[in-house]
Amino acid sequence: MTTALLFSCLKIFICRIIDMSLATVRTVLNVKEKSAIAALVGFCEAFIYYIVVKDALTATGNVLPIAIAYGAGFAMGTYVGGIISSKLIGGNVVIRTITTFRDDVMVKSIREQGYAITVFKVEGSEFGQEKYMILANIDKKLIKEYESSIKQLDPNAFIIVEDAKSYVGGYSGKK
Numbered sequence: 001m002t003t004a005l006l007f008s009c010l011k012i013f014i015c016r017i018i019d020m021s022l023a024t025v026r027t028v029l030n031v032k033e034k035s036a037i038a039a040l041v042g043f044c045e046a047f048i049y050y051i052v053v054k055d056a057l058t059a060t061g062n063v064l065p066i067a068i069a070y071g072a073g074f075a076m077g078t079y080v081g082g083i084i085s086s087k088l089i090g091g092n093v094v095i096r097t098i099t100t101f102r103d104d105v106m107v108k109s110i111r112e113q114g115y116a117i118t119v120f121k122v123e124g125s126e127f128g129q130e131k132y133m134i135l136a137n138i139d140k141k142l143i144k145e146y147e148s149s150i151k152q153l154d155p156n157a158f159i160i161v162e163d164a165k166s167y168v169g170g171y172s173g174k175k
Contacts, residue, residue, distance in 0.1 A: 020077020
């Protein structure tokens with residue numbers, strides 16, 4: 001592989017990482033309804049993409065290394081963009097937990113840990129007994145901690161985590 005081809009592959013790979021990272025962040029921003037910032041990110045993404053595609057499509061000779069660099073940069077950029085999005089773009093999640101049985105001690109313990117929760121009595125299956133559905137609205141950085149607390153108290157609990165696009169009022173608890 002010539003030095004020029006190696007340089008071109010490296011440039012395409014790095015630019016695709018940047019471009020796809022921006023694409024991933026832009027998508028998350030759009031979902032979070034931050035359209036103005038998403039538009040700015042989209043401009044930068046399109047600018048870099050144009051430069052990369054121009055280089056990739058005008059390559060001559062052995063284009064396989066160019067194609068591999070392009071695809072690898074796309075994949076790595078998607079991965080990096082996911083990491084960046086999870087670190088930079090905050091927000092809350094709604095966690096619904098269905099307990100395997102009614103457990104007042106569990107509810108008390110979760111509240112003592114500082115989480116604001118709402119508890120509903122729910123019917124279990126025809127094979128089970130009364131259960132609770134615990135509804136919590138928490139900062140997404142606390143998901144693992146919250147899930148760990150739940151699993152220590154009820155290893156068989158059913159946990160559903162959903163992105164909270166927005167919420168009004170109430171108390172979200174632990175910060």
